[in-house]
Amino acid sequence: MRIFPSAVWRTFGLLALFLLCMYTRVQAQVTFESSNARLDSAFVWAKKKALSFAHDGSDPVGYGYEAALPQREAFCMRDVSHQAIGAAMLGLNQHNLNMFQKFAEHISAEKDYCSYWEINRHNQPAPVDYENDKDFWYNLPANFDVVYNAWRLYRWTGDKSYLQHPAFQKFYALSMNNYVDHWQLGYNEVGKRNRELHSRNAKRFGANRGIPTYNEGGRGETKLGIDLTASLIAAYRAYAEILKMNGESGKATVYVTKAKREQQFLNDFWWDNQKQEYRSVQYADQSFDYFMVGNDQAFLHYLLYFDVIDNPTQVSKLIEQYRQNYPQLIVELKSYLPILFYENGYSQMATQMIVDLCAPKNARRDYPENSFTIIEHVTRGLMGVDADAAANTVTTLSRVEPGNWAELKMLPVFSNTISIKHMGTQTTTFTNQSGAALTWRACMPGNHPYLFVNGVKRKCDQGIDHGRPYASIAMAVNSGEVMRVSIKP
16 A cells, blocks of 8 residues: 555546556456445446456466556555455456465565565566665565465465465465564564664665555654554464464464464553553654544554454444544545444444445545455455355355345355345345355354244354354255245244
């Protein structure tokens, strides 16, 4: 993410026709309909817009999609990481795999275990961010973001390349060991490190060769951001899971332990006991920003995005702060929020936010991250769809408002396509439209001792999702089979 003056955006219209000629019209199959016509229109717009950014593989870089400023013809590590799950839902698995693999392949000791922050369609580091291997722009959470989201892509797609391809295995090992040590990012060094540790020879980019946060604004020189700590915890956890999947359970325990120690650092250093809130950015003068950073940025959503806090009171306070302040945030940061509102009981607000993000009045709605993440917000947020390839299981949990309905069709997951229809939170219908048999875990909000499967009363399990109770039941669903779960016969 790089922030530029508003005048830059006026150039996009002139570039649109050129880009549309250059990019393929990928025909994604997934569709969405609901009782909310404005939400339906937002989904249609987001799908069309996201697909307009997809390359057809004819460029030197191969399959890819825009994940940077629209005129860049490039993709950067943060944006790709955040857009990837939405892209998978649109069927862009070739694109995701190629782009993630490009980042993995370009990690090197010569670049101090960084990769290329941004790669263009010519299969080169984008000149706007790169001079040479000693002089380039780089936000340090990037490696960890890629590790975390590569694991998420495996869970959604079942593509074992993310676990086993040598380029990925090398990237994970270097990022979670050499990179952490070389840049002194661990809990016992990060507070004392020199910000210009590996940037002294960077004449063009200076201390921006190794920014210890995704924050690029604020009141002065940033010493450390909470998003760096949060992303490191998430990456350690993800890497531990990858190692387990590759039969290295003993080695995985090392990274589980590392994650716990970083979690303790987050709790001790970033939580202000006196103010009872999280700090988000530390500056060179040792002062902190808390929720807002400047007039239009906030970074505490990364705690929820990387799933590193589970204290309900702390989560509720963060969500309330975002409810009050999200209208003033830049679109890159807004693009993380609707799913957080859905998960925490604010479905109506989340839906309205999606509609607003896709509306013509949003001057920056064409930022690629906006359209790709809308697909994920609807699918994982409103529809509550999650996937676990290792268990061959798809989970659903409706967050549709009472009296309303919503339906996804032809959603790709694993090697399957599925459909899900929620009638409020009363009934969910699941269809395995194509592919092998899989397990459907149907979750129904509320306290229910029994659920009804195709009208038959069944005992069920109980659980908590973001502080709210639900009942669940799991069942095999064969290819072509339709199953219905409800709270009443």
